[in-house]
Amino acid sequence: VLAVAAAFIAPYVIDWGSYRMAIEAYGSKVTGRQVTVGGDISGRLFPWPKLSIRDVKVTNPPGSAVPDFITAQEIDVRMTLAGLLGGEIRVESIDIVRPVVAFERLDSGQGSWHLQSAASPDEIRLLDHIRLDQITVSDGVVHLIDNRRSGRAILTDVNATLAAQNIAG
Numbered sequence: 001v002l003a004v005a006a007a008f009i010a011p012y013v014i015d016w017g018s019y020r021m022a023i024e025a026y027g028s029k030v031t032g033r034q035v036t037v038g039g040d041i042s043g044r045l046f047p048w049p050k051l052s053i054r055d056v057k058v059t060n061p062p063g064s065a066v067p068d069f070i071t072a073q074e075i076d077v078r079m080t081l082a083g084l085l086g087g088e089i090r091v092e093s094i095d096i097v098r099p100v101v102a103f104e105r106l107d108s109g110q111g112s113w114h115l116q117s118a119a120s121p122d123e124i125r126l127l128d129h130i131r132l133d134q135i136t137v138s139d140g141v142v143h144l145i146d147n148r149r150s151g152r153a154i155l156t157d158v159n160a161t162l163a164a165q166n167i168a169g
Helices: 002-013 016-031 081-085 121-128
Strands: 035-037 041-044 050-059 068-079 089-097 100-105 130-132 135-146 151-162
Touching: 016 035, 016 041, 016 050, 016 121
Parallel strands: 089 130, 089 135, 100 135
Antiparallel strands: 035 050, 041 050, 050 068, 068 089, 068 100, 135 151
């Protein structure tokens, strides 16, 4: 009874914002880019674990026309309680609300979508243990930019559902 009561009460007493620097640091290591969380972070454990992060940004490399590779108004990660109790992170879904993604070919010919992780192999292997059922994108915008040919296109109202066995790669 105490464990169930603690699971209900914990999200209200945990300072989720205190994890901001850890989330930003891990995201920056894995992507090799600066990751910032400008908004609120909240979570719950019971009955269905969920982590919500608002105003997320991943920067583009220097020399890009658009400063951020990805921005998202909100990211909600829903997990299974059984997975967490079993020591595995089983992500049922990631909902990304109003993302803006900028795929840009730089003057050098390099694509902004090529990420170079600064994380150690052990930190990357953590991603192998995260099982992922689906990613839902709602009301997204995609910028397609080719600096070598001065080409630019914008796709709006992008909605998609994607699936993967895991997050790695």
